[in-house]
Amino acid sequence: MKKFTLSVLVAMLTAFSASAQSLTTPALQPLPAFSPQKVALQSNQVIDLEPQSAPALISRAADASAIITETPEGTLYDQVVVSYGALGRNWLYGIMDVSTDGGMGKIVDGADGNVYIYNLPTYLNAGSWVKAERAENDTIIIHRQLIDQREGSDAVYDYYITKVVWEWTDQAAGEGRFVEAQGDTDIKLLYKNGELLSIDANKDPYVDGNYAIGAVYTTDGVNFTWEGATNWNLHYQPLTDGLVQLPEGAELETITVSYTNIQGTPSAEQVKVAFVGNEVYLNVYQEGVYAKGTIEGDKLTFKSGQYLGIYYDTYYLFFVGERYKTVVDESTGQEVQAAEILDELVFDYNPEDRSFKTDDALVINVGKTSARLYLTALLAPSFYFYQEIPAVPANPVITNYSASYSQWGYNALQFTISATDVDGNFIVPEKLTWMAYIDDEPFIFSPDDYTGLTDEMEEIPYGFSDSNFDIYTSFFTIYFEPAKNVGIQTIYRGGDQENRSDIVYFDLATGQIYNEPFDNVAVGVKNVNGEKAAAVSYHDAQGRQVSANAKGLVIKTVTQADGTRRSMKLIRK
Numbered sequence: 001m002k003k004f005t006l007s008v009l010v011a012m013l014t015a016f017s018a019s020a021q022s023l024t025t026p027a028l029q030p031l032p033a034f035s036p037q038k039v040a041l042q043s044n045q046v047i048d049l050e051p052q053s054a055p056a057l058i059s060r061a062a063d064a065s066a067i068i069t070e071t072p073e074g075t076l077y078d079q080v081v082v083s084y085g086a087l088g089r090n091w092l093y094g095i096m097d098v099s100t101d102g103g104m105g106k107i108v109d110g111a112d113g114n115v116y117i118y119n120l121p122t123y124l125n126a127g128s129w130v131k132a133e134r135a136e137n138d139t140i141i142i143h144r145q146l147i148d149q150r151e152g153s154d155a156v157y158d159y160y161i162t163k164v165v166w167e168w169t170d171q172a173a174g175e176g177r178f179v180e181a182q183g184d185t186d187i188k189l190l191y192k193n194g195e196l197l198s199i200d201a202n203k204d205p206y207v208d209g210n211y212a213i214g215a216v217y218t219t220d221g222v223n224f225t226w227e228g229a230t231n232w233n234l235h236y237q238p239l240t241d242g243l244v245q246l247p248e249g250a251e252l253e254t255i256t257v258s259y260t261n262i263q264g265t266p267s268a269e270q271v272k273v274a275f276v277g278n279e280v281y282l283n284v285y286q287e288g289v290y291a292k293g294t295i296e297g298d299k300l301t302f303k304s305g306q307y308l309g310i311y312y313d314t315y316y317l318f319f320v321g322e323r324y325k326t327v328v329d330e331s332t333g334q335e336v337q338a339a340e341i342l343d344e345l346v347f348d349y350n351p352e353d354r355s356f357k358t359d360d361a362l363v364i365n366v367g368k369t370s371a372r373l374y375l376t377a378l379l380a381p382s383f384y385f386y387q388e389i390p391a392v393p394a395n396p397v398i399t400n401y402s403a404s405y406s407q408w409g410y411n412a413l414q415f416t417i418s419a420t421d422v423d424g425n426f427i428v429p430e431k432l433t434w435m436a437y438i439d440d441e442p443f444i445f446s447p448d449d450y451t452g453l454t455d456e457m458e459e460i461p462y463g464f465s466d467s468n469f470d471i472y473t474s475f476f477t478i479y480f481e482p483a484k485n486v487g488i489q490t491i492y493r494g495g496d497q498e499n500r501s502d503i504v505y506f507d508l509a510t511g512q513i514y515n516e517p518f519d520n521v522a523v524g525v526k527n528v529n530g531e532k533a534a535a536v537s538y539h540d541a542q543g544r545q546v547s548a549n550a551k552g553l554v555i556k557t558v559t560q561a562d563g564t565r566r567s568m569k570l571i572r573k
Contacts, residue, residue, distance in 0.1 A: 066146045068129040074110040077194035080236045081105075081316055083367070084198075085205075085212075088123030089228035098123060102316040102367030105236045107194055115140050115191050117236075120161060124148065124215050124229035130161055132189065139199070142187040147215070155219040163187050164214030164230060166206050178205070178226045180216050187213050189234065196236040205232045239316060241307035244290045246281055250274040256386040256426040259362075259378040265416070266394065266424025270386070275354060282383075284319060285309065285364055285375075291319040293347075300349040300356045304342055305368040317375060320365040321345025324379065341369055347383075357382035390495035391421035392520060393432060396488040398513050399474075401506045411478040413486050413506065419462060421492070422501075431494045432462040436476060437487035437503055445471060449479045459491060482508060489518065 083101035106118035108129070116129040126148035132140040148159035163181040170176075190197045205212035212232040216224040246252075251274060258268040272283035280293040280300055285308045293302040306319040321342035329336045339361075347356035362381050366373035400414040413436070419429040435458055436443040445460070447453045452468030465472035478486065487505040491498065502515040539545055539555045 063146070064149045067126075067149065068116065068131060069127065072108045072110050072114075072116045072129060073112070074108045074116070075194075077107040077109070077236075077238070078104075079239045080107065080194065081239050081367075082122070083233070083235045083237075084122070085232045086122055087228060087230040095228045098373065100315075100367050100370045100373045102318065102365070102370065102373070104310070104314055104316060105196075107191075107196060107236060109194065115196075117142075117196070120147075121213050121215050121229040121231045124159065124227060126159060126215075132191070134191075135188075138190050138192045140189050140191045140196075142189070142213075144185040152219075157217045157219055158221070159215050159217045159227060160224070161187070162214060162216055163211045164205075164216070164226060165211050166208075178212065178214055178230055180214070180224055180226070181211055187211075194236070194238065196234060198232065198234045202232050202234075205230070239307075241305075241318075243307060243309060244281065244292045246274060246288075246290055247276050247279075250276050250281060252283075253385070255383050257378065257381050257383045258420070258424055258426055259381040260424070261379070262377045265397070265418060266420050267418055268420045268424065268426035270426065273383070280356075284362065285317060295349055295351075298349050298351070300347040302345045302347075304344055308364060311366070311375065315366045315373070318365050318368050319345075320363045320368065320374075322361040322363050322377070324361060353385065355382070355384040357384075386426055388428060388495050390497035390499060391425065391427050391492055392499040393427060393490040393492040393501045394418050394420045394422055394424070395501045395515060396434065396490055396504050398488065398504055398506050401486065401508075401511075403508070405478075405481050409479065411482070411486075412475060413478070413488065414475050415488050415504075417462060417473055417488075417490055427492055428494055429462045431492060433459040433491045433493075434462065434473070435459050435489055435491065437485075437489065437505070438478065438482050439484045440487075445476075484508060487516070 081101065082103040082105040084103070085099045086097070087095055088098040089095050103122060108116040108118075110116055113134060115132040115134065117132060118129055119126060120130045120142075124147070128147045130142055130147060131145060132142045135141050142161060144160055144162040146158060147161050150157045150159070163185045164178040165181045166176060167179045168176040188199055188201070190199055201210055202212065204210055212230045213234070214230040215227040217227050218224045252272045253274065254270050255273040256268060256270050258266070261267045274281040274290075278295040280295060281290040282293065282302070283289065284291055289309050291302050291306045291308070293300050302319060302321065304318075304320045308317040308319055311317050321344060323340045323342055324337050325340070326335050327338040328334070342360065345358065345360055345362060347358045349356045357380070359380050362378040364375040364377075366375070397416045397418075398413065399416060402412040402414070405411050417432070417434055419427055419432055421427050436445075442458060445453060445457045447455065450466060450468070450470050452466030452470055457471075460471060460473075460476075463473055470477045485505045485507050487503045489503045490501040492500075499520045500518050502518050504513065504515055506513055539557070
């Protein structure tokens with residue numbers, strides 16, 4: 001098993017998403033950001049990366065016709081896994097370590113005798129082919145060449161692939177950068193029958209005398225700046241894994257999973273599962289894609305490294321188990337969460353209700369052995385067959401307030417809403433709504449101000465969006481200047497009952513976020529007929545009064561205004 005540090009995990013995939021996503025939706029979850037302009041070396045030493053200062057913008061000189069954008073003639077190898085060490089530039093976090101072993105690559109064994117490699121260096125996303133000439137003993141040579149051209153606001157940028165070497169600017173302070181190699185700028189790789197491999201001199205670019213594959217750009221053909229996209233330890237090889245096939249006649253069932261996401265927020269979703277004898281087929285990514293586990297007694301075991309398909313023609317995804325623990329980062333002295341790749345993910349299995357749970361993490365991962373890039377991470381997932389009960393929805397989380405009325409004519413509140421109750425258990429999204437509060441009063445969205453609406457709305461269904469995208473489940477605009485505060489509250493009508501979260505406010509004067517507790521018992525819990533209950537009480541199995549959020553077996557008693565009483569058993573995990 002291999003160990004990696006969570007502080008160096010980055011979501012440098014093709015897109016970012018800040019909103020909660022369904023497990024079956026191919027959208028990325030943001031991960032804890034790696035520090036801007038930093039990268040961790042193999043020795044755990046942290047260095048500051050400083051790209052060379054951009055040259056003065058003058059005129060351009062390169063010939064764009066030299067860029068190879070069409071697939072060259074020859075034998076195409078497009079089913080290859082790319083493993084490498086890599087740096088990449090992200091618009092938000094700067095230059096980051098984005099090494100992985102699950103990227104897709106393309107190679108053409110050219111009809112002209114040359115070898116062509118697509119999108120190198122990776123993360124520059126040039127969309128072009130790099131030409132490599134054959135040499136002796138399966139060696140191929142990449143000469144410095146133009147691979148991309150981009151138009152800026154005041155100049156055109158030419159990008160070249162070339163050999164780069166590490167240069168310390170202040171080794172004591174751990175500061176350095178890559179610069180273009182002087183003299184010999186040729187890059188040498190090993191290639192045979194669709195498989196490509198770095199040679200020894202390309203193993204560790206931070207060791208004196210070694211080099212990496214990098215990109216530099218210019219606007220004048222004279223001054224060149226390191227772009228940030230850099231590769232080493234390349235290995236392109238055929239993908240031999242196949243998708244798990246669901247047995248003929250297997251019956252798919254809907255199962256609920258409650259978990260903690262990578263941001264530490266309780267979450268829950270519903271996915272598909274099939275039980276076939278002692279085998280379990282779990283749908284963890286998209287329709288028709290499964291990981292297979294085996295039941296032995298009270299344990300359910302899934303092997304790590306099960307292939308889950310292709311993500312947007314860019315990455316290969318795998319089912320991976322991980323274990324997290326707190327360790328001290330040697331370079332900073334700070335406590336961080338460390339991720340350990342497991343050979344298998346083991347769940348505690350209950351044969352009576354077919355539920356299963358683990359304290360480890362289920363990860364939809366880019367690659368089999370790298371903990372750096374992944375689509376979704378489910379920490380301590382618990383799978384169970386959901387039975388609807390009355391529940392108090394989790395509080396919304398305010399993430400940002402944009403006070404831009406003077407500039408743009410509107411303000412905006414950003415927030416997240418989870419389809420979970422206060423204990424992190426799943427609730428039915430179709431029965432969840434939210435409402436806004438402005439200056440302590442419920443706010444009504446009117447078509448007069450929100451032209452994407454056809455009727456007034458006070459409650460907004462979970463997942464709703466108006467036609468102008470002024471209102472949706474993580475954002476709404478405000479076309480005037482509030483005086484005091486802006487708030488948000490969720491409402492859940494499930495299990496024949498209505499319950500509300502606290503009202504979460506953003507204070508405009510102080511910038512503070514605070515909760516105004518909402519007492520569902522004091523105001524009277526509404527049943528589906530809209531009648532208010534006179535009192536609601538909660539007791540354990542021994543008759544002792546407990547809180548509304550108590551775990552385990554809870555007896556809930558609702559006393560109506562006419563004196564009638566109704567009790568129900570609740571089981572909270």
